[in-house]
Amino acid sequence: xxxxxxxxxxxxxxxxxxxxxxxxxxxxxxxxxxxLLAGLRRLDDPPLAGQWxxxxxxxxxxxxxxxxxxxLCHPSPDVQLAALRAIRRLRDRRVLxxxxxxxxxxxxxxxxxxxxxxxxxxxxEAERALEALTGSTVEVSWNDALTAQGQLERWRGAExxxxxxxxx
Amino acid sequence: MMAREFGxxxxxxxxxxxxxxxxxxxxxxxxxxxxxxxxxxxxxxRTDGGLARAASxxxxxxxxxxxxxxxxxxxxxxxxxxxxxxxxxxxxxxxxxxxxxxxxxxxxxxxxxPAGAGGAAPPAGPPVNLLRVEVExxxxxxxxxxxxxxxxTHWVGAASTTAVRPFVRAVFDSPxxxxxxxxxxxxxxxxxxxxxxxxxxxxxxxxxxxxxxxxASLGGASARTTLWSVFARINVTxxxxxxxFASTALQGIPSGNVTFSAxxxxxxxxxxxxxxxxxxxxxxxxxGGVHWTGDALAGGADHHWDFSRKMRTRIVNPSGITMAALxxxxxxxxxxxxxxxQPIAYPATWEEGNDDRATGDENNDPYAAAxxxxxxxxxxADHSAGADGDTVEVRLHFREFVRLEIxxxxxxxxxHFPWRMHFRMRKAAGRWVDDGSDAATDNAGF
Numbered sequence: 001x002x003x004x005x006x007x008x009x010x011x012x013x014x015x016x017x018x019x020x021x022x023x024x025x026x027x028x029x030x031x032x033x034x035x036l037l038a039g040l041r042r043l044d045d046p047p048l049a050g051q052w053x054x055x056x057x058x059x060x061x062x063x064x065x066x067x068x069x070x071x072l073c074h075p076s077p078d079v080q081l082a083a084l085r086a087i088r089r090l091r092d093r094r095v096l097x098x099x100x101x102x103x104x105x106x107x108x109x110x111x112x113x114x115x116x117x118x119x120x121x122x123x124x125e126a127e128r129a130l131e132a133l134t135g136s137t138v139e140v141s142w143n144d145a146l147t148a149q150g151q152l153e154r155w156r157g158a159e160x161x162x163x164x165x166x167x168x
Numbered sequence: 169m170m171a172r173e174f175g176x177x178x179x180x181x182x183x184x185x186x187x188x189x190x191x192x193x194x195x196x197x198x199x200x201x202x203x204x205x206x207x208x209x210x211x212x213x214r215t216d217g218g219l220a221r222a223a224s225x226x227x228x229x230x231x232x233x234x235x236x237x238x239x240x241x242x243x244x245x246x247x248x249x250x251x252x253x254x255x256x257x258x259x260x261x262x263x264x265x266x267x268x269x270x271x272x273x274x275x276x277x278x279x280x281x282p283a284g285a286g287g288a289a290p291p292a293g294p295p296v297n298l299l300r301v302e303v304e305x306x307x308x309x310x311x312x313x314x315x316x317x318x319x320x321t322h323w324v325g326a327a328s329t330t331a332v333r334p335f336v337r338a339v340f341d342s343p344x345x346x347x348x349x350x351x352x353x354x355x356x357x358x359x360x361x362x363x364x365x366x367x368x369x370x371x372x373x374x375x376x377x378x379x380x381x382x383x384a385s386l387g388g389a390s391a392r393t394t395l396w397s398v399f400a401r402i403n404v405t406x407x408x409x410x411x412x413f414a415s416t417a418l419q420g421i422p423s424g425n426v427t428f429s430a431x432x433x434x435x436x437x438x439x440x441x442x443x444x445x446x447x448x449x450x451x452x453x454x455x456g457g458v459h460w461t462g463d464a465l466a467g468g469a470d471h472h473w474d475f476s477r478k479m480r481t482r483i484v485n486p487s488g489i490t491m492a493a494l495x496x497x498x499x500x501x502x503x504x505x506x507x508x509x510q511p512i513a514y515p516a517t518w519e520e521g522n523d524d525r526a527t528g529d530e531n532n533d534p535y536a537a538a539x540x541x542x543x544x545x546x547x548x549a550d551h552s553a554g555a556d557g558d559t560v561e562v563r564l565h566f567r568e569f570v571r572l573e574i575x576x577x578x579x580x581x582x583x584h585f586p587w588r589m590h591f592r593m594r595k596a597a598g599r600w601v602d603d604g605s606d607a608a609t610d611n612a613g614f
Contacts, residue, residue: 013463048450053470076467081528109419109548111502113479113564115461116423116546117529119500143548144416 001027001037006044013075015105022098025066036064043074056082065092072102077118084125088132096133100156103130107140107148134159275321276300277391296340296350298386301393304370307334311395312575318442320394326572326579327377327399327433334395336361337370338384344369351386358382358392377433379440396444400539400570400582401431408587408607411544415551419496420600422562422591423546424607430475430539430570430582438534446472447535452576455517459525460509461501468524471532472573475541476521477566478584481512482614484561493553494560503549519571519578541568547591551599558595559603564588565611586611 002008002023010017018026030036039055056079059067068090071083080102087095103126110116123142130138138155141147277298303311303323311325311334325334344351346367356363358381360374373380377399383392407426414421432438437446450472456465468476483506491507515522523543531540547562554560567584587609594603 048453048466048470051449053449075463077526078467078470078528108500109416109421109496109502110500110546111496111506111548112461113543113545113566114459114477114523114526114529115501117542117544118526120544121528143414143421144418147416 001030002040005040007074008040008070010073011075014073015080016073016098016102018070018073019098022066022070026070029064029066033062033064036062036067040067040070043071043076043079052076052079053082056086060086060090063090063092065090065095069095069098072098077122080122081118081125084122084129088125088129091132093133096130096159097156099126099129099133100152102126103140104149104152107142108145109143130155136162275319275392275394277389293348293350294342296342296344296348298354298384298389298391299339299341300391301336301338301382301384303393303395304335304337307332307336310334312577314444314446314575316442317440317445320442322394322396322444324396324398324437324444324446324572324574325375326581327397328375331375333372333375335364335370335372336382336393336395338386338391346370354384354386356382356384379434379436396434396437398437398572398581399433400572401433402568402570402582402585403429403431404585404587404609405429405540408589408609410589410591410602410605410607413602413605415599415601418552419548419550420593421496421546421548422593422602422605423544424589424591424605425544426542426587426607428475428541428568428585430534430541432473432534432539446572446574447533448472450474450573452573452578454519454521454524454571454573454578456515456520456522459522460506460512461525462505463525465520465522465525467526468521469532469571469573470527473534473539474521474524474527474532474571474573474578475530475539475568476519476524476571477541477543477568478514478521479512479523480514480565480614481506481510482563483507483510484559484563487554487558487560489554489558489560494549495553496548496550503547514567519580521569521571523566539570545589545591547593549593549600554595554600556595556597560593560600561603562591563614564591565614567611585609588612588614 007014008018008023026040030040036059039058042055043052056068056071059071065087068083068086071079074080074083087099103123106119106123106126110119123140127138127140130136136155136159138152140151277300300321302321303313308323310331311323314322314324316322323334338351338354340351346369351368354368356371360376360378360380361382362372362374364370364372371382371384373382373395375397377397380395380397381392382395383390405427408424409426410422410424414423437443448471450469453464453466454469454474454476456468458464468474491503494503494507496502512522529542531537533539543566545564549560565586565588567586569580569584570582571578572581573579587607588611589605589607590613591605592603593600595601
């Protein structure tokens with residue numbers, strides 16, 4: 001079903017790829033909701049910004065957390081940003097692993113003007129989404145990619161331990 | 169120029185009063201007619217005032233309510249004006265906004281006695297009735313009709329002190345010549361409205377920022393419409409400033425920050441109950457091809473209103489360090505891609521922002537909050553590149569501006585606000601360190 005969505009196949013400009021398990025969960029989520037599938041397809045165009053916000057609002061209203069988190073792998077940083085904000089509001093902890101994986105892709109120095117600015121906004125929103133899903137503060141040294149990934153993995157491990165300890 | 173722009177924001181009361189009180193039957197002063205006839209076409213105003221002015225070293229800023237002096241900025245009065253070539257606004261072509269702005273709303277004629285129906289002089293023909301006032305077709309290329317949030321009729325254009333002014337015309341229920349005695353009593357009123365001395369049926373409307381209600385009256389009947397000349401005043405709310413030089417194990421990282429807001433004039437174009445409906449998402453992508461990263465510039469707008477930015481760049485690299493060595497971007501775009509794109513020039517198209525391919529760093533919805541834009545340029549360089557004593561300088565020059573999509577066409581509605589950051593690095597003890605980076609609200613030293 002999602003094979004008809006171009007960006008689900010990955011793009012050189014995508015920060016992450018949609019793994020088979022996530023794809024299966026998205027397809028299960030939209031199996032009985034053709035309007036959601038149509039919305040995800042609309043993100044192919046590339047969409048006008050007003051259009052993707054409409055799609056994201058639609059996914060969020062439907063509580064389609066897997067579809068929303070899959071949008072983190074869309075090549076447009078604006079779609080990613082809208083997805084991060086929707087994830088923060090949905091507070092569906094099931095998408096935490098993919099969110100951590102996405103956040104790990106944001107580390108490292110950035111050359112540019114708007115490029116660097118947008119990346120900083122995405123990092124900040126990713127931190128807020130992680131905190132909204134877990135209630136735990138996350139601090140990442142974003143300028144170094146390996147350091148950032150290590151910090152996020154350790155944070156995820158600690159969070160996993162905390163949850164198993166009965167706090168979740 | 170900015171001083172003139174805002175100096176002219178005040179209603180032009182005395183001029184209007186004298187113009188309206190001038191007996192319409194009197195012949196037109198030749199000088200005024202000639203001036204109108206020789207007004208520069210918008211397209212040439214755009215080309216000359218836009219790109220030529222962009223290359224000028226004359227100050228264009230100064231008194232823009234706190235805006236710094238600009239050493240190379242053009243402005244919306246450069247021709248709100250879209251770019252080179254025969255753009256859609258180059259002529260008053262019969263676009264989708266070319267239709268008459270009729271309608272039974274409050275701007276339609278209020279009933280009165282049909283002109284020519286009474287009085288001592290015999291009418292020249294059947295009485296004529298005033299139906300409405302509208303921007304005449306020749307002016308709709310730059311002042312198109314925009315649907316309103318209420319029942320009134322609205323026409324919207326970019327404010328300007330130099331571009332050609334729009335004309336409105338009175339429309340009757342049957343064709344009538346300007347010298348027809350049945351319309352001899354037609355009068356025009358409204359701030360910024362100047363009757364055309366050579367044609368009683370039309371009037372010129374001022375184009376400095378403002379809302380102008382234009383009313384035509386005849387025989388006790390009247391009709392009106394509203395013209396909006398829109399301007400966005402760009403304000404610096406932070407910076408531009410160089411942030412403390414950062415250094416990781418792998419890179420030296422020069423960076424800076426700047427923040428802007430925009431004040432929309434007239435404010436009532438946002439707040440009036442009956443205003444042109446310019447809220448919501450954009451209908452067409454803004455102009456431009458791709459950002460240097462390869463992303464489409466089409467992603468640079470998410471509303472009809474849009475904060476945007478032009479960029480030009482230069483790398484001064486006297487030691488010839490390869491971009492691959494400097495890279496700094498890891499898996500992300502870095503000096504390899506940035507270097508391959510050099511030199512980056514300001515786009516020729518006036519409305520194109522070549523450093524604006526996303527909107528997450530802007531607020532483009534002035535109905536929700538003030539329009540804002542932020543930028544945090546960064547140029548990380550790998551410590552492994554170069555040798556002690558080497559220097560690298562990256563000159564980043566920008567022009568911040570606001571554009572507005574009016575009936576599927578993008579217009580610049582602000583001055584182009586210049587600012588820059590010059591990142592200077594020097595290699596010392598095996599690491600890149602700051603070498604006097606600076607930032608300013610000008611485009612000096614490129």
